[in-house]
Amino acid sequence: MVVAPLLRSPKGMRSMVFRLSSKLNYYTFPRCHLPRQCFSTTPTLLNDAAALERTRNIGIIAHIDAGKTTTTERMLFYSGFTRRIGDVDEGSTVTDFLPAERARGITIQSAAITFHWPPGEVNASSPDQSLPRSASPHTINLIDTPGHADFTFEVMRSLRILDGAVCILDGVAGVEAQTEQVWHQASTYRIPRLIYVNKLDRDGAAFGRTVREVSSRLGVYPAVCQIPWFDRGNGPFVGVADAIHLQGLRWKEGEDGRTVKMVDLQQLDAEEQLLAQELRRARIALVELLSEYDDHIVEKFFECEEDHLAVPPSDIVDSLRRCTLDPTSRIVPLFAGASFRNMGVQPLLDAIVNLLPSPPETPDPEVSIGGAKGGLRRLLSGDLIVEQNEKAASLSKGKAKKRLVQQTNPKEAIGKLQSCALAFKVVNDAKRGVLVYVRVYSGSLDRNSLLFNTNIHVSERAPRLLKMYANDAVEVDSIPAGHIGVVVGLKHARTGDTLVSYAGNKASPPEPLTTLQLRPIDVPPPVFFTSVEPHSLSEEKRIHESLSLLLREDPSLHVNIDEESGQTLLSGMGELHLEIARDRLINDLKAKASTGQIEIGYREAALGKAGPVTKIFDKEIAGRRGKAGCTATVEPFDSKDAESEQAVSDEAVLHIGSHDGNQIVILAPGLQVDRAPNSDEETSPFLPPGLDPAMVRASLQNGALAALARGPQFTYPMHNVRVTLTLDPSAHVFGNETTASALSTAARQATAAAFRDLISGAGTAMMEPVMNVIISVDEASLGSVVHDISSSRGGHIVSLDEEVPLSATDASPTSDTAVSEDQLPAIDPRRVYAPPDPFESPSVGGDIPVATSRPRTITAKVPLKEMVGYLKHLRSLTAGRGTFVMSVDRFENMTAPRQKAVLAELRGGF
Template structure:
C-alpha cells in the first residue's frame, strides 16, 4: 500500500521536479515511515516556488559555490541532446520535452542541425537545479539534527554546453572543453565506448576536467550495462565507480528504473509518462519485490565502498566506525568521498550512473550528481595563463606573483639592497596593476547570428565584465567596446548589465574578436592596459591541422569579393577551417576536419551568408622533371620591343637536379646560383668582371645604363618563365637545373641589349633546351607526396598499413615513432596518451560490473586491454590518394583512426600511375 503526498524538496532535489506553473509533483512514498521521510529530506507541506523566468533583464549575482559550468561530451547519437532536453524540462525551463527526430529541441536550433538530427555547433544554456531562485546565502552544510545536507538540496545555477559528437567537429568540442569546470560523458548502453568518446575523453584529460559518466539507452534491445562498465576501464583507463545499476523488471524484463548504490534504494519510473513521478523503494522493499536486484544492489554498494577505500582515507575511517559494515556507511559520506575523488586530479575514479533519457528515466539523479560531485568555479583546476612568455596559474596572476616573475626575467638581475628595493617596487607595481584589472575573459566561440549579428561567447575568469566597458584584445592588440551583454538560453537571449566571474555570457557588437582571443578590461576604461598585461593569454587554443579539402568557386567574378568576405567571417567563427589560394590553378581551397565539416561550411556559406559560390573538386598541382641533360642551346633574340630595337643572346643547358650532390664550385664567372620553386638557376658570364662602385655593381662589358643586378634579374626572370611550362605535359618544371651562359663578346650588343631582350633570350634558350631534353631522354611527371602520421588502435593496424602500401601507392616510414610535422606542435591529445601509458593498466575483468540479463558468452566476458593500445604509423603517400582519405580511414578503423599530414616533397611517378593520372586529367573520370 502506497500513499501520495505533495513535496517541495526531496533528497538531493532528485524528485524536486516542479513544472513551469510552480505546482508540486505527485510522488509515491511508503506509508507512515517518519524516519524514512526525514532521511530523504522530505517535507509533507507544499512550498510555492517561482518558475525560472527568461524575461529578467538583470543578471542575478549568485554565489560561485552554487554555480556549475559543465559540458556534455559523447560519441555521435549517444543521446546528448535528448538528455539535455530532459534536464531543461525537469528544471522548469521548458514546458514540453523537445524531440531530436521532430526537430523541436532547444539546443539544436540551426536548420542544418534539425535537418540532419545531429549537433553541429555547441549551444550554451542556463537553468537552475533544483528549480527555484538561487539566493546569495551560504550553503547550509548540516541540518537541524546535525546530519549532512547534500548540495543538491539547494538550488544551483547550471551553465550547460551541449557539444557535437561527430568527429568532424572535434575542434568545436575542444574550444568548449577549455572553459568548462566539469563534464558529463554519455555512453550508449548498446554500443559501449565508441571512437569519438575516446577522443573527447582524452581531450578532457588533457585539460584536467572532472567528469561523471552516464550510461544511456538501457531501454533498447541489446543494451549491456556490465559490458559498457568494463569497456570504460579498458578503453578509457579509469576505475568506474558504479553508483547505479539498471533495474530490469523481474530480472530480465523491460528496463523500468535504477537501483541506487549510494542511497540503497530503487527508483522506478512509469512507462509512457513524462518522468516527473518516481516511485522509490528502500532495500527492504526491494528484497520483497525484487530479491535478485536487492542482492545485486548489496554487491554494488560493497564494490563502491571498497573502490573508494583504495583512494580516500576518510571513507576508510567511516567504514571502521560502522563496524566494517559496507551497508552502514551513510550516503552523505559516500557522496563526499566521491566528490573528493572526482576533484583529485591524481585519482582515476569516475562515478558512473545509468538511465534511459528517451524514456524519461534517470535524468533527475544525474542532475543531482552534477550538483553534488562536479566542482564549482573556485574548486575547478586553476586555468593556465601566459604573460610575457611566463606561464603559471590564474591565481598566481591575480596575486601579482606571476607579473613579478615576468618582470624579473625581463630585467637584468641585480644584487644586494638594490635588488631587494627593486623587487619590492615590482611587487608594489604588480599589485597596483592587478588591482585595476576589472575583468579577464576568454572568447571561446564566435557565432554569426542572422538577427543579432556577431555573438562572442566568453567565459569570465576574474572580476566582472560590464556593459559599455572597453575590452582590450591581447591577441590582436586593439580595443573594442562591449555595447551589449547577453545571457544565452540556446537560441534565446536575455540582456544583462554584467557577467560576473565564473559565468558564461555573450558580448554583442565586437567587430574584430576571434575564437580563442583573451579580453581584459582595465579601470577607467583605458584603451590599453599597462605592460605586461597586454601580453596576457588565457588558455590559447591550438588549432589542429586540416585533413580534408575542397575548392570554392564563385559563380561569377563579381561575386568573388562577397565570397571572400563570407569566408573571412567563417574563419573568424571556426579557426579549424583554412582558406588558401593555389597559385598555379588560381583555385580558392577550403580545408577542414572532414567531409561533413566542409559540407556544413558550404551550407552556411550559401544559405546563411548568402554567398553565390559552389564547391568543386581539387586540382592537384603536378610537376614535370627532366630525365636527362640537353645539348647546349644558343638563342639570339633580335626584335623590336615596345618600339625599341632589342638584341641579346644566351646559351642554356638543362639537366636533372641532383639534390644530394653539392653544386659546382662558385667562381668569379658565376653571377647567380639560386633555388627557385624546386629548381636551380645558375648564371655564368665568363670575363664579366664586376667593379664595385658605391651602391651599384657595374662592369665595363655591360651595356650602358645596365648594372649587374638588372642583368642577373633579367636572365633569371627569363629562365623562370620558361620553367613555368614543361615541354611535354605543360606542368611547371621541378627538380631541374638550368645553366645560363652569356658571353659578353658574342651575346651583348651595346645599346641594343636591353633587360627585356636579355630576358627574352634566356626564355627562348631555356625553352629550346627543354624541348631538346624531350627529344632525347624525355621528361616525367612528378606529384606531391605528403608526410602522413596516422593514429589507430592495435586491432586496425594491419588493415591500415596494407591499405597505405598496396592500394594508395605509399610507403611506410616507421611504426610508433611519431615525429611532429614541420610547423606544428605535438598535439595535447598525444601528450596525454603518453602520460596515460605510464600508468599501470586496469584489468577490466577485476572491475565490478553487474551481469547483463541477456549476456551471451561471446559478449563482454573478456576484454583484452591490448585492443585499446594506440599505434602510430608514419608514411609518405601521394596527395591525390589523400583526397577523401578520412572517410576511408574511419571505415577501416571503426571510426577510431585519425591523421595529420603536411607536404613533404615531389616525387617521380611510375609510368603506370602517370598514364592513369593523364587519362583522368583528359576527362576519363
C-alpha cells in the same frame, strides 16, 4: 502516493517534499515553467561567493549518436525550461537549432544553455549543510558539443572553458573511438568528469561490459553508483538501483519520466531478490574503491563497525566528490539510464550538482604573459611577473631574438586589470549579429566596458551583454567571474582570443597585459579543400566578407587564393566539415556563389638543397621608390629536429620560427641590435629611420611565407622545408629607399627563385596526408575490414584493440604539473566491479564474461585519398554497424608510381 511539489514563492519552486509510506512511495519531479526573468540573475546575486558556489559550468561529450542532445533535452524539460521534450529525429530540439543540424539529426555547433536544477530561484543565502547540494537550486551553464570527428576542434575550444563534463556512453556500443579522443582531450585540461551509460533499453545493451571497457580503454576506475534494473532479471529495462542510497528508482514505460517509484532495499528483497543482492555487492565495491583513495571514508567505515551497508549516503557522496575533484585520483563516478525512454536523467542532474566543481574549485587556469607561463591566480597576485623579471635579468641582453617584457612595478600594472575573459566561440546570428561567447575568469565584464584583444591588439566596446538559452537570450548588465555569457557588437574578436578590461581609457593597457594569453589552442591543419566562385564580379566583395565571418566563427577553416588560377579555396578538416561550411555560406549567409568538388590538400617537399640565391628588388610602388635585397637558401627540414635548431646560440640569428611544418631562419650578420632599458623596443644604427629590427623580422618572414604557399613544380604549398634568409646591411639595405614592403618582396622573390632552382637540381616530390584511422567494428566483420584496409586502400594495420596516443594536433598541451595518462599504470579489468549482463556467455577459462558479439577496434595508417567516401563502404562491409574516426598523422612523400597516378587523375586522365 503521488505528491504534488510544494511551492515556496510565486517566482519559482524550491525543494520538493514527499512522504514515505510503508509499502510504496513515489517522487514527482516538477514541471514548473518559470518566468524568463527568473533565469536572468542580477549582478548583485551573481557576485556573491555563495551564489558562485551554486554554479556549474559543464559540457556533454561523447561519440556521435550516443545520446548527447537527447539527454540535454530531458534536462531542459525536467528543469522546467521547456514545456515539451524535443526529438532529434523530428528536428525539434532546443540545442540543435541550425537548419543543417535539424536536417541531419547531428550536432554541428556547440550550443550554450543556462537552466536551474532543482527548479527555482538561485539566491545567495548560505545552504543548509545537513542537506545535499542538490536540495537547493543551482545555476547550470551547459554546453552540448558535437560528436562527429570532423568537428573535433569545436569540442576542443569548448572543453577548455568548462569546469566539469558528463561523458555519455552508448550501452550497446560501449567505449567508442571518438569517446576515447574527447576523453583524452578533457584530460589535457584536467576536467573532472562523470560517466553516464545511456541506451540501456536497447537490445544488446551490456552495462557490465561497458564498465570494464571504461577501465581498460579510458584508464580510470569506474565508481559504479547505479546498476541497471531489468524487470525480473532478464526483462525490459525499467529503472536503476542506486548503490549510494541503497534504493531502486523505477520509471513507468511510456510516460514523460517525471514520476518515479522509489523502492527501498527491503522491498527489493521481496520483489527483486537478485537485484537486491547485486545492489549489496555494488555498495560493497563502491565503499572499497573509495577507501583506497579517501581516508575519510575509511574512518566512517570503521565507525560503522566495518559494515559497508551502514556507511551513510551523505559520506559516500562527499567522498565521491573529493575523489572526482582530485586531479591525481583515477576514480570516475558512473551512472546508468535510458534518456530516450525518460529514465535516469534526474539522478544524473543531482550528481552534476553534488559531484562536479563550482568555478572556485577548479584548477588554476594556465596563462602566458610575455615569456612566462603559470596560473591565473599567481598572475593576479603579481608573483608571476616578478618571477618573469628575475628570469629576464639573468639572461644575456645581447640575444636580440629573445623578446622579454620588463616591468618595474608589476603589482601596480596587474592591479589595473578589471576583468579577464576568453572568447571561445563566435557565432553569426541572423537577428542579433555576431555573438562572441566568453568565459570570464577574473573580475566582472560590464556593459560598455573597453575590451582589449591581446591577440590582435585592438580595443573594442562591449555595448550589450547576454545570457544565452540556446537560441534565446536575456540581456544583463555584467558577466561575473566564473560565468559564461555573450558579448554583442564586437567587430574583430575571433575564436580563441583573450579579452581584458583595465582601469583608465587609454588605447591599450599597461605593458605586461598586452601579451596575456588564456589557454592558447593549436588549430589542426586542414586536409580537404573546395573552390568558391562568385556568380558575378559584383558579388566578389560580399563573398569575401561572408568567408571572413566563417573564419571568425571557425578557425579550423582556412581561405586562400590560388595565384595561378585566381580561385578562392576554402579548406577544412573533413568532408562533412566542408559540406556544412558550404551550406552555411550559401544558405545562411545568402552568398551568391557556387562551389567545386571537395579535393584533397596535397603538399610539395624539397628533395635537396638549393641556393643561395640573391635578389634585389628595385621598383617604384605608389609613387615611392622601394629598394631592398635578400639572399635565400632552401633545404629539406625535419620537424623532429626543430627544438635542437632553435637552441643554437648565434649572434647573427634574428629569428627562428616554425610555420605549418616549415622552418624560417633569418640571419642578419653585422646588424647591431640595441634595446632600450626597461623596454622591449629594439633599434639598430644600420637601419634607416622608420625601420626597426622587429619590422625587418616581420617583413622577411611574411615574404618567405608568401613563397612557401606555392611550390615550384606542382603548385601545392611547400612542406618540411627550411628557408634561410640572410640580410646583409651593407649589401641589402639602401638607406631611405629600403622599406618594409620592399624587404618583404625581396624575400619572396629570393625564396621563389631558390625553389625554381630545385626543379633543375634535386627536384621536388608530392606529399599526401596520411591519416591515423581508428575503426570500430564487431567481431564478425573484423576480417573483411582488415583485408580492405591493407589490400584495397594501401594502408597498414598498426594494432588491434589497443590504444594509440593521439597526435599533437588532437590536444593542446597542459601545464607541467599534469600527469600524462600514458605514464599511469594500466588497470586490470578483473579488479573492477561490474554487474553481470543479461544474455552474456561466460568466457572460456576466464573470470570475465564476454559478450557474444564483442566490439573490436582497428588502428591503421591510411592515405587520406583512400578514405574519401569510406563511411558508406564501411557500413556495407559491417551491415551498418561500423564507425570510424580519423585525424592527420603526418604528410608523407609519395612513391613515383603513386604520384604519377594521382597527377593523371587530377588532370583528367586515367
